[in-house]
Amino acid sequence: MTVGRAPRYGTWIRSGRLRRFAAVSGACLALSALAWLSPWFLLFLVPFAVFGYITLILALTVRRFTPRGGDFQRRIHDLMVAKVAPAAPRRVLDVGCGSGSLVIRLAKALPDSTVTGIDSWGTDWEYSQKQCENNARIEGVAARTAFGRQSAAAIEFPDGSFDAVVSCLTFHEIGDLADKSDGVVEALRVLRPGGRYVFLDLFADPACYPSTEDVREAIGRAGASITEFGILAGSLPLPFPLRHPKVLGHAILIAGTKPGNASS
Structure with a gap:
């Protein structure tokens, strides 16, 4: 093994995919915070729940694939x-x-x-x-x-x-x-x-x-x-x-x- 260097394997989860879902769920949560302007903004809590759940599953999966998560x-x-x-x-x-x-x-x-x-x-x-x-x-x-x-x-x-x-x-x-x-x-x-x-x-x-x-x-x-x-x-x-x-x-x-x- 080459001394002083570590191999870089990554995980089976595309990091770009995880970032996209996290960004969408974050945006939906931010928009729902505008409910003080109009209660209609609370509807953004629905896609936040969906995309937030997907983000959670992906993030936990990444962790499980790494040494820290098993x-x-x-x-x-x-x-x-x-x-x-x-x-x-x-x-x-x-x-x-x-x-x-x-x-x-x-x-x-x-x-x-x-x-x-x-x-x-x-x-x-x-x-x-x-x-x-x-x-x-x-x-x-x-x-x-x-x-x-x-x-x-x-x-x-x-x-x-x-x-x-x-x-x-x-x-x-x-x-x-x-x-x-x-x-x-x-x-x-x-x-x-x-x-x-x-x-x-x-x-x-x-x-x-x-x-x-x-x-x-x-x-x-x-x-x-x-x-x-x-x-x-x-x-x-x-x-x-x-x-x-x-x-x-x-x-x-x-x-x-x-x-x-x-x-x-």
Whole structure:
């Protein structure tokens, strides 16, 4: 690890989104204070309650994801690493690597592996390829990690390129796919026969996926089997507000393999 510097990972909550909701709720509260001019200004208490509640949920979620609030972002990544590590994969892919946190944790847990992270790093996120590379260098795993800008809808690697594929809260964010399950199929395309996958996403959210059965069918269509399929809260107790439907209440952890020859 680079002495004197700390990696910068951030959280899964867009800070810009939190600031916007906070600004709107603050403005509504300020306008309601003008009730001394006209009682109609009290109507602004209604949007204040709505936006204030959203701001509260987002702010508490950010705290829960940080070390001061329980470090649940790290704990979720550690849970995923623990499900990959026993397979001792040599080549691992993280689809939607964000700030590189999961890639780096995998590289540390698998000293004989090389771990690749891909992401589109959209402008509405505060992550970047440079940030990932800096974090890997600080953590001392730069030589065994690589990061590249790619769309999860069309991964630029040949079929069966990796021994393990992971993805954390990414598939529902793929904007250029009408059916988010197609992202699951694409990720499994680059998993070799005998390889292992671990995916976490909002698979139970009807706003993202038609049904969990649709996700199961997509995995079968990709030629993979399922060994674990359950809500995240069943594997890791989640405090308020992480169980909220708009946070991780719909998150499901799926793990399995792609049947075939286990040799590299």
